[in-house]
Amino acid sequence: MDIIKKISGELQIRQEQTAAAVKLIDEGCTIPFIARYRKEATGSLNDEQLRNLGERLAYLRNLEERRKSVRGNIEEQGKLTPELDRAIAAAETMVALEDLYLPYRQKRRTRASIAKERGLEPLADRILAQAADFQAADFRPEKEAEAFVNPEKDVADAPSALAGASDILAERFSEEAAVRAEIRSKTRNSGILSVSAKKPEEKSVYEMYYDFQEPVKKIAGYRVLAINRGEKEKILTVRLEAPEEEILRYMQRRFITGENPEAAELLREAIRDSFTRLLAPAIEREIRKELTERAEEGAMKVFAKNLQQLLMQPPIAGQVVLGWDPAFRTGCKLAVVDATGKVMDTAVIYPTAP
16 A cells, blocks of 8 residues: 555645655654644645644554554465455455454354364355255255264254354354445444433433434434443443344345255344344444544534634734744744734744844
8 A cells, every 4th residue: 555645645635745744753753843843844734734644644554564464364374365365455444454354363262163163164064055065955954963963072962063053154144344344334324322321210410311312323423422421420321223134134135045944044043143142242332433433533623613712812802912923944923913803914024134
């Protein structure tokens, strides 16, 4: 990824400006210093542009470092395919990259990993294939599962084998990057943030949220921050209600492609388990984090606007005031405001030699 080119495009500034600012940041210069004393180097980028540039630079560099790490880890496992390598190279966000890495990341022991240790992954593959290698009518999941019964590995009977295979399938479904992206999108667009009180009879400043619901895509930032405070103070209970039935239909269309009714029923159960136990909690955490970050950014913008109005009030009531910002090389900046605070004129003068 050409970071300089990408940042320049996003911020709509020249690549030379971006390169100069990056060089100064890498040399240890702070954003206020660059904005005030290095205007000639950056083409007069202001402090807001420089802050945005600095944040994107840090994010994109972290993304590139993580991309190298992910590619290297998967390659060490001998599982890096050309298709996966292209997908890793094309990932433009940390979330997309982590979705691709999820199936290959070392995890704590899960129900699926335990089932794999018991030798049940081939059974899961057969169920998912839904009689791909033989007539669908001849496929009986319970009969297939009998071949995997092994009391020494805690697989007591066919239903136990099928349960383990379903755990493997549920985890496999939850780790598909395309599936996670689609469910994340559906939850953002159709999800509902639902809030209730832990003790409805108690009075508090959060009473308006004791029985509250609002679509995720419409909820205001100040409400998100208030709800977060109420949850942190253990007054509110918050949950994100995803469009479950719509998501389950999508997953069923994606994973159930055969005609065997018994295999299809097992897959439907695994899909529901995958969503409710694995996908829904993870997606809820991600989206609530997004909502919080967006709300905090909005709050800072409101604060900045209010502060600007405060600072732009007349400095001395009823008086015309001359402001003077001294400098040698770049000249002294002057500004005159009238008794109401309105700017009357500005100028730059050079009172010192040469």
